[in-house]
Amino acid sequence: MAAVQLAKKAVTVPPTVRTLASGVPVAPLIDLKVRAPAGHGHEHGHGHAPRSDLPARWATKVSRSSSLGLYNKSYTAAPVTGVFQKSLMHTSAVARDAPQVPDFSKYQAKDESRNRGLAYFMIGSLGLLSASVAKSTVTEFLATMSASADVLAMARVEVDLAAIPEGKNVIIKWRGKPVFIRHRTQDEIEEARNTDWKSLRDPESDEQRTKKPEWLVMLGVCTHLGCVPIGEAGDYGGWFCPCHGSHYDISGRIRKGPAPLNLEVPQYDINEADGKLVIG
Structure with a gap:
């Protein structure tokens, strides 16, 4: 009888989602609160909790066959970064990625009084410009109502x-x-x-x-x-x-x-x- 050898290969799949600077994935369809299945023999007396000796896995897709009654799960593994951050993402909301807000801290005024002075300067300049335009408009309007040269001559x-x-x-x-x-x-x-x-x-x-x-x-x-x-x-x-x-x-x-x-x-x-x- 020919011997049949079974070879088991481990494949590392890189993250297929965007991550923050800390390495935490940014994907609303991923539930970071997935617990390890009960009874697999690795609880070590700590109850149902994520395993700490294996890279974390997240269930990304679950499908069920209506005819056979079978379930099919797809998992995604990501490397552990060592930085823990509590995630509030869940799959009950509409699946949308959070927008990336730019950092405008370097454009903020360091001195509040200087920023106020600039605001006053801009307001005063706009007021002066508006007054000049209004004066010119009123002057031209009154000029059209004044008597003509022949009337003034008489x-x-x-x-x-x-x-x-x-x-x-x-x-x-x-x-x-x-x-x-x-x-x-x-x-x-x-x-x-x-x-x-x-x-x-x-x-x-x-x-x-x-x-x-x-x-x-x-x-x-x-x-x-x-x-x-x-x-x-x-x-x-x-x-x-x-x-x-x-x-x-x-x-x-x-x-x-x-x-x-x-x-x-x-x-x-x-x-x-x-x-x-x-x-x-």
Whole structure:
């Protein structure tokens, strides 16, 4: 009878899972609490506990045949590192590897006050930048609302008073409206100032309406409905509105007709040194 020799070979299988720096495997499907099976003869009176004289083995796969009723287990052996670390991994959770979090300790600020100062600097810089942008935006917005160059040119009008003879009227255009400039005679001044102005519809003295007695400056717009009155006409020697029959005296005060107010006096100045009348 031929002798049959049985040869038993030991095969060391390297770990097939990731490990930590300490050598402990990182695999959620591995149960590190697997105990040695009871009754295999190696308890040495210590109960059910992992063996200390053999490399640790972990069951990685268990399959059962429904037809034969057999079980098949697969084991994985890993070398002992000598470092013990309690593992809380179990197979009841979803099988996912734990993410590896990088170490940012070398980027942390060593001085807390320096880190706070940097934060204040960054906040202040952003605030200053935001204020500059806001100022620029508001300035540009207001610039779009300002008057154009042609409107500003019409805002002030200069008139040479030497070109207006005594007893004559001049009509100029200012801000789209006619302006009456009258060089009054001495008789016209006395007539305007001798009138009982307190009894008029719109009481106003001639002194209040003129800065110099000989110069009368008014807007040539009737206060009734905005028509342009005619100069040196009417019952009082001043202005007459042909639209609805309003009469103004030589001081531009309403004396007769439907107009409720006197002719408006605009803002003006008289430069006696240059002989200029500046309106606006």
